[in-house]
Amino acid sequence: xxxxxxxxxxxxxxxxxxxxxxxxxxxxxxxxxxxxxxxxxxxxxxxxxxxxxxxxxxxxxxxxxxxxxxxxxxxxxxxxxxxxxxxxxxxxxxxxxxxxxxxxxxxxxxxxxxxxxxxxxxxxxxxxxxxxxxxxxxxxxxxxxxxxxxxxxxxxxxxxxxxxxxxxxxxxxxxxxxxxxxxxxxxxxxxxxxxxxxxxxxxxxxxxxxxxxxxxxxxxxxxxxxxxxxxxxxxxxxxxxxxxxxxxxxxxxxxxxxxxxxxxxxxxxxxxxxxxx
Amino acid sequence: xxxxxxxxxxxxxxxxxxxxxxxxxxxxxxxxxxxxxxxxxxxxxxxxxxxxxxxxxxxxxxxxxxxxxxxxxxxxxxxxxxxxxxxxxxxxxxxxxxxxxxxxxxxxxxxxxxxxxxxxxxxxxxxxxxxxxxxxxxxxxxxxxxxxxxxxxxxxxxxxxxxxxxxxxxxxxxxxxxxxxxxxxxxxxxxxxxxxxxxxxxxxxxxxxxxxxxxxxxxxxxxxxxxxxxxxxxxxxxxxxxxxxxxxxxxxxxxxxxxxxxxxxxxxxxxxxxxxxxxxxxxxxxxxxxxxxxxxxxxxxxxxxxxxxxxxxxxxxxxxxxxxxxxxxxxxxxxxxxx
Numbered sequence: 001x002x003x004x005x006x007x008x009x010x011x012x013x014x015x016x017x018x019x020x021x022x023x024x025x026x027x028x029x030x031x032x033x034x035x036x037x038x039x040x041x042x043x044x045x046x047x048x049x050x051x052x053x054x055x056x057x058x059x060x061x062x063x064x065x066x067x068x069x070x071x072x073x074x075x076x077x078x079x080x081x082x083x084x085x086x087x088x089x090x091x092x093x094x095x096x097x098x099x100x101x102x103x104x105x106x107x108x109x110x111x112x113x114x115x116x117x118x119x120x121x122x123x124x125x126x127x128x129x130x131x132x133x134x135x136x137x138x139x140x141x142x143x144x145x146x147x148x149x150x151x152x153x154x155x156x157x158x159x160x161x162x163x164x165x166x167x168x169x170x171x172x173x174x175x176x177x178x179x180x181x182x183x184x185x186x187x188x189x190x191x192x193x194x195x196x197x198x199x200x201x202x203x204x205x206x207x208x209x210x211x212x213x214x215x216x217x218x219x220x221x222x223x224x225x226x227x228x229x230x231x232x233x234x235x236x237x238x239x240x241x242x243x244x245x246x247x248x249x250x251x252x253x254x255x256x257x258x259x260x261x262x263x264x265x266x267x268x269x270x271x272x273x274x275x276x277x
Numbered sequence: 278x279x280x281x282x283x284x285x286x287x288x289x290x291x292x293x294x295x296x297x298x299x300x301x302x303x304x305x306x307x308x309x310x311x312x313x314x315x316x317x318x319x320x321x322x323x324x325x326x327x328x329x330x331x332x333x334x335x336x337x338x339x340x341x342x343x344x345x346x347x348x349x350x351x352x353x354x355x356x357x358x359x360x361x362x363x364x365x366x367x368x369x370x371x372x373x374x375x376x377x378x379x380x381x382x383x384x385x386x387x388x389x390x391x392x393x394x395x396x397x398x399x400x401x402x403x404x405x406x407x408x409x410x411x412x413x414x415x416x417x418x419x420x421x422x423x424x425x426x427x428x429x430x431x432x433x434x435x436x437x438x439x440x441x442x443x444x445x446x447x448x449x450x451x452x453x454x455x456x457x458x459x460x461x462x463x464x465x466x467x468x469x470x471x472x473x474x475x476x477x478x479x480x481x482x483x484x485x486x487x488x489x490x491x492x493x494x495x496x497x498x499x500x501x502x503x504x505x506x507x508x509x510x511x512x513x514x515x516x517x518x519x520x521x522x523x524x525x526x527x528x529x530x531x532x533x534x535x536x537x538x539x540x541x542x543x544x545x546x547x548x549x550x551x552x553x554x555x556x557x558x559x560x561x562x563x564x565x566x567x568x569x570x571x572x573x574x575x576x577x578x579x580x581x582x583x584x585x586x587x588x589x590x591x592x593x594x595x596x597x598x599x600x601x602x603x604x605x606x607x608x609x610x611x612x613x614x615x616x
Binding site: 120121123124126127128129130131132133135136137139140141142212216219220223224225226236239243246249252256259260261263264267 | 304305308309312316317319320321429430432433434435436437438441445449543546547549550551553554557568569571572573575577580581583584587588591592595
């Protein structure tokens with residue numbers, strides 16, 4: 001079979017055709033998701049049990065990321081902290097996508113006064129520094145991971161609404177959409193069959209990108225002491241705790257590296273979605 | 278199109294554009310105020326609960342008395358109107374923790390934050406443009422590869438970690454720069470020595486805050502420059518014998534300015550957000566640090582004041598940037614005639 005035949009792509013060949021960096025990025029993401037789903041499978045150490053005789057040990061074969069000031073295994077703690085660091089970012093992104101997407105869709109598709117009102121709302125939300133907004137929401141409603149997720153999500157609504165609005169407006173004025181309306185397509189049909197399939201790609205790419213940004217935001221909030229109190233192990237909190245022990249640099253480097261690698265992988269996947277045919 | 282422009286001006290009562298723009302801001306501010314009030318209402322507990330907790334104990338009678346004195350016993354809509362009235366007269370309320378008016382607290386912390394933000398933005402624009410221009414000159418060259426690598430990395434690195442690393446390297450190890458604060462406490466500098474002292478303290482926080490934006494500008498300028506590659510007016514300039522650098526700066530880069538200005542508008546809010554983390558890491562005595570202190574003491578009134586005030590700041594910056602458009606690109610100036 002020559003490469004030019006129009007046979008349906010075989011999954012294996014399709015995977016092999018993707019750039020190596022993208023495959024690596026997916027591997028990183030899969031690992032992080034598994035850490036989040038089943039932390040106990042990935043580490044034999046107890047993330048909360050300190051052995052004071054083994055405190056502040058550098059990374060070794062038994063303690064991959066070293067140990068902290070109470071002798072807890074840092075790798076086990078990073079794995080344990082994945083849930084609150086990554087899953088909360090996922091929840092935040094879904095909240096932003098759902099609310100912002102609906103607002104943008106309504107605004108771009110319906111137009112008229114709906115568009116004016118929602119447009120003003122987006123303007124307003126864009127003027128609010130979103131990290132500060134998240135800080136205020138968490139302060140008002142309590143220091144918990146779920147509040148951090150909701151706050152981060154609410155703070156990202158405007159970005160989604162803006163993009164969804166412009167994408168929907170762009171496709172709504174396309175000739176094939178006008179044609180569909182002219183031949184008598186109902187609004188719901190036009191929206192689901194024609195507008196959304198053409199608008200979703202860049203919104204999905206933004207959602208993935210925003211997932212990475214949310215991980216950074218939530219790490220920042222945890223660094224400032226938000227989220228669940230110790231002995232929780234949010235990645236940002238691990239960095240904040242580690243900075244008090246400058247002679248044990250791995251306490252800061254290990255969790256920070258995990259954050260950077262995760263976000264790099266997610267950003268790569270976002271770029272892949274935007275450009276892949 | 279001149280006729281249409283005149284019609285438009287007439288429809289809006291012939292107001293000067295700046296005034297019209299200011300009027301558009303009113304609903305935005307109104308919305309932010311409403312959001313603030315909603316958060317305040319939905320938050321569990323009120324000021325009186327906090328004060329009672331602070332005092333250790335309070336009788337129900339005292340608490341009712343306090344609620345009456347703060348107007349908290351009145352219906353919600355009345356409280357809302359009062360809140361709006363307060364904000365309209367630029368009264369941001371009182372910080373019951375620090376026992377000072379919120380506005381006063383914010384105004385004393387504003388100059389350091391503005392200094393930090395402006396320095397970071399200037400740094401990002403200058404170095405970012407330079408990096409973008411240089412990497413666009415030779416696409417795929419070693420410099421281009423390095424710049425795009427650093428750009429990707431800076432999108433993924435948490436700001437607070439970058440700040441910590443800068444402190445470890447430049448303050449703790451090398452001892453070149455101070456690790457925090459804005460002044461050497463007790464040095465009593467004045468004049469030049471004071472400026473130099475502030476500048477030394479400014480370097481690390483400004484560079485840390487600017488990194489992300491630097492990457493954004495480098496990417497923006499690079500792609501703007503590449504888009505102009507082979508444009509007619511560039512070819513004309515080259516045919517007239519203009520040097521490569523003259524073409525790059527005078528002809529190509531000028532066209533990249535407009536998207537850069539737009540970007541700066543978007544970033545006003547995000548810079549303020551970044552300042553919270555950077556000021557906390559470097560103990561820079563600005564608004565962000567004040568917000569952090571307000572978090573620690575659960576001073577919600579102060580936090581809401583900071584949120585409202587910084588939103589106003591963002592709106593003002595965006596109006597200023599609208600004005601800047603005309604300067605950067607005469608084609609979009611409000612008074613320009615459109616062919």
